[in-house]
Amino acid sequence: MTDGKLLVKDKDIVVPGEVLASGMGYLPGHGTYRDNDKIIANRLGLLTVDGKVLKTVPLAGRYMPKRNDVIIGKVIDILMSGWRLDTNSPYSAVLPLKDASFSYIAKGADLTRYFELDDYVVVKITSVTSQKLVDVTCKGPGLYKLKGGRIIQVNTHKVPRIIGKKGSMVSLIKKATDCKIIVGQNGITWVNGEPEMEVITVNAIKMIEEQSHISGLTDKVQAYLEKTTGKKIEIKIEE
Amino acid sequence: MNQDLKNHINEALKKGIRLDGRKKEEYRKIEIRTGVVATAEGSASVKCGDTEVIAGIKLNIGEPYPDSPENGVMMVGSEMLPLSNPEFEGGPPRIDAIEVARVIDRGIREGKTIDTKKLCLKKGELVWMVMIDVLPINHDGNLIDLGGIAALTALKNAKMLEVENDKVVFGKRTKQDLPITSMPLPVTILKIGDNLIVDPTNAEEKVLDARLTVSVLEDDTLCAMQKGGDTSLSIKDINEMIDLAIKKSQEIRKKLQEALAK
Amino acid sequence: MSSKYNKRTNDRKFDETRPIEAKAGVIKKADGSAMFRIGKTTAYAAVYGPRELHPKHMQDPKKGLLRCNYNMMPFSAEERVRPGPSRRSKEISMVTQKALLPVVNLEDYPNAVVDVFIELTETDSGSRCAGICAASIALADAGITMKDMVVSISTGIIDHQIVVDLDGEEEHITDLDVADIPIAMVPSTEEITLLQMDGKASKEELLKSIEEAKPVLKKIAETQRKALKEKYKG
Numbered sequence: 131m132t133d134g135k136l137l138v139k140d141k142d143i144v145v146p147g148e149v150l151a152s153g154m155g156y157l158p159g160h161g162t163y164r165d166n167d168k169i170i171a172n173r174l175g176l177l178t179v180d181g182k183v184l185k186t187v188p189l190a191g192r193y194m195p196k197r198n199d200v201i202i203g204k205v206i207d208i209l210m211s212g213w214r215l216d217t218n219s220p221y222s223a224v225l226p227l228k229d230a231s232f233s234y235i236a237k238g239a240d241l242t243r244y245f246e247l248d249d250y251v252v253v254k255i256t257s258v259t260s261q262k263l264v265d266v267t268c269k270g271p272g273l274y275k276l277k278g279g280r281i282i283q284v285n286t287h288k289v290p291r292i293i294g295k296k297g298s299m300v301s302l303i304k305k306a307t308d309c310k311i312i313v314g315q316n317g318i319t320w321v322n323g324e325p326e327m328e329v330i331t332v333n334a335i336k337m338i339e340e341q342s343h344i345s346g347l348t349d350k351v352q353a354y355l356e357k358t359t360g361k362k363i364e365i366k367i368e369e
Numbered sequence: 370m371n372q373d374l375k376n377h378i379n380e381a382l383k384k385g386i387r388l389d390g391r392k393k394e395e396y397r398k399i400e401i402r403t404g405v406v407a408t409a410e411g412s413a414s415v416k417c418g419d420t421e422v423i424a425g426i427k428l429n430i431g432e433p434y435p436d437s438p439e440n441g442v443m444m445v446g447s448e449m450l451p452l453s454n455p456e457f458e459g460g461p462p463r464i465d466a467i468e469v470a471r472v473i474d475r476g477i478r479e480g481k482t483i484d485t486k487k488l489c490l491k492k493g494e495l496v497w498m499v500m501i502d503v504l505p506i507n508h509d510g511n512l513i514d515l516g517g518i519a520a521l522t523a524l525k526n527a528k529m530l531e532v533e534n535d536k537v538v539f540g541k542r543t544k545q546d547l548p549i550t551s552m553p554l555p556v557t558i559l560k561i562g563d564n565l566i567v568d569p570t571n572a573e574e575k576v577l578d579a580r581l582t583v584s585v586l587e588d589d590t591l592c593a594m595q596k597g598g599d600t601s602l603s604i605k606d607i608n609e610m611i612d613l614a615i616k617k618s619q620e621i622r623k624k625l626q627e628a629l630a631k
Numbered sequence: 632m633s634s635k636y637n638k639r640t641n642d643r644k645f646d647e648t649r650p651i652e653a654k655a656g657v658i659k660k661a662d663g664s665a666m667f668r669i670g671k672t673t674a675y676a677a678v679y680g681p682r683e684l685h686p687k688h689m690q691d692p693k694k695g696l697l698r699c700n701y702n703m704m705p706f707s708a709e710e711r712v713r714p715g716p717s718r719r720s721k722e723i724s725m726v727t728q729k730a731l732l733p734v735v736n737l738e739d740y741p742n743a744v745v746d747v748f749i750e751l752t753e754t755d756s757g758s759r760c761a762g763i764c765a766a767s768i769a770l771a772d773a774g775i776t777m778k779d780m781v782v783s784i785s786t787g788i789i790d791h792q793i794v795v796d797l798d799g800e801e802e803h804i805t806d807l808d809v810a811d812i813p814i815a816m817v818p819s820t821e822e823i824t825l826l827q828m829d830g831k832a833s834k835e836e837l838l839k840s841i842e843e844a845k846p847v848l849k850k851i852a853e854t855q856r857k858a859l860k861e862k863y864k865g
Binding site: 406407409412420421423425426427429430446448450451452453454455459461462500502504506507508509513519540 | 647657658659660661662673675676677679684700705706707708709710711714715716746748749750752753754755794802
């Protein structure tokens with residue numbers, strides 16, 4: 131096996147077509163492919179050098195439904211046997227009657243009593259077929275219809291950063307603004323609180339979204355929250 | 370439309386706060402640039418928050434309308450480009466684009482912005498045609514006002530073309546300005562619940578009850594109006610909306626003059 | 632063969648392009664977007680998707696659809712362009728789609744559509760090439776999986792002299808033979824994905840003009856990459 135030569139650095143932003151390494155010493159991971167003796171990026175992303183594996187963490191792109199993801203869906207159609215939800219992805223989902231409520235819903239019942247058009251619902255994805263047919267459930271802890279508040283859309287790839295390790299980042303914002311916040315894996319985010327605090331929450335989330343690849347972000351967000359809310363926040367969180 | 374969301378916006382507005390943190394009568398930061406299109410006789414781009422509109426002027430020579438043989442012709446066109454918003458699709462202009470174009474057109478026409486008498490070349494035979502096109506690059510609300518500002522700035526920026534044997538020489542611009550005599554600024558006031566706001570974003574436009582666009586001249590007289598939205602307005606509403614429109618037109622006019630002075 | 636065209640009307644070197652400027656993420660509402668300017672030709676591109684494809688009968692469970700739309704704004708030419716699609720704009724939309732198809736991994740988006748909208752605000756020749764360059768950046772900006780970014784330039788042959796990036800003035804030279812050859816290429820593999828020609832040239836001249844365009848195309852690829860990276864700089 132010939133040696134590999136790395137042509138970019140860990141944490142570099144790489145773009146489609148960019149040659150990341152030459153020689154056979156490295157292996158192509160997610161977001162990259164091999165073309166003869168070269169490894170090339172096929173998606174805009176942040177490069178991670180994981181031993182001999184080169185992969186990229188995507189920076190942009192729409193949400194793709196995955197089983198067990200908790201997302202916020204929007205009711206776009208009422209069907210004979212359930213509801214159709216927009217998932218902020220190319221594929222809509224079906225919420226079947228049996229998965230909508232713990233109580234029995236009779237056939238022919240007025241389904242709008244449960245969910246109406248344009249309602250936002252926190253749901254969990256139960257299955258995704260190879261043809262991208264998506265089923266969701268609303269039965270389970272933390273799954274319910276949202277009332278009040280407002281919806282914002284964030285980059286789905288920044289969701290882990292917005293939530294933070296063990297929910298630390300979102301807790302920081304909640305603590306500072308007293309807002310209720312739910313971040314769906316699909317980027318749809320619900321915020322409910324006092325109007326001025328909602329604005330601060332949304333700005334903080336946008337800040338994380340835009341600067342997620344920059345170090346020292348937590349301190350920046352904390353400083354912003356303290357300045358705008360006038361509160362001293364005393365939790366130390368890990369990034 | 371989600372009634373819940375509308376109530377939520379309304380509750381915040383009662384406390385004087387908008388979704389993006391602005392006050393009710395606050396415009397987003399506005400940035401006006403002139404001469405952005407090399408092929409146009411005059412052009413301007415207006416950025417306001419995330420909305421960006423571009424306007425361009427094209428000239429040609431044509432026949433006047435039979436009922437006004439001594440007047441040049443002007444028209445305003447607009448399209449909701451699918452490039453500018455995920456909700457737009459291709460195809461012929463939709464009614465909202467037609468409304469934008471017609472309301473901007475009405476302000477410029479009735480405000481006598483262009484001295485069309487000066488655009489007559491041969492009475493009843495040849496006159497100048499001024500074609501104004503207003504297009505969004507990124508559409509996040511308030512297209513009428515921002516399109517109107519772009520159209521006026523582009524008109525001010527435009528130069529006449531050379532003429533040879535009664536025909537336009539395309540691409541040969543003279544140093545002569547278009548005969549522009551007034552600057553009627555369209556200002557749209559939105560009514561959501563009992564609240565009046567200016568410079569709405571897409572999200573706010575979706576929950577409006579009613580709106581009123583007022584084109585205001587330099588001396589605060591009005592030259593065109595358009596009421597929109599599904600809900601009615603009281604005389605008191607109209608009174609307040611016009612006052613607010615006049616006040617905002619004065620502020621925007623200052624910005625416009627600064628941009629033109631550059 | 633010596634050419635009567637021994638000095639360009641615009642004083643550029645034969646292999647010199649007009650000034651190029653590229654920017655990613657210029658349209659916030661879009662999933663991906665870009666502006667690409669070459670001289671006085673400016674293209675904006677917006678990508679929406681992958682999103683649900685309607686009507687349903689157009690859906691393909693094996694792969695997504697790439698839909699391209701090229702349009703000139705009414706004030707983007709010397710004479711006003713009537714709004715709405717023309718035969719020309721429809722053809723350019725089609726060849727643009729064909730130029731981009733070979734790089735986009737549409738298998739990743741079954742049943743869905745990736746929409747690309749290209750708008751020219753001003754044109755001085757080379758507008759389809761500028762549109763393709765802008766669209767490539769916008770697709771990458773939208774996070775679409777693609778093996779490379781397509782680059783495009785128009786080369787020309789004016790009285791047997793190969794020139795890169797014809798402008799409007801050169802295209803309209805009447806006393807010499809002018810051939811206009813828009814080319815698009817995948818830089819990493821040097822595959823040609825768009826090739827058109829208007830005018831006369833020998834086979835040798837044509838092949839030579841493609842060869843001479845290559846280094847220019849690779850330079851444009853660098854500009855495209857820089858535009859994307861610039862967006863994420865602190």
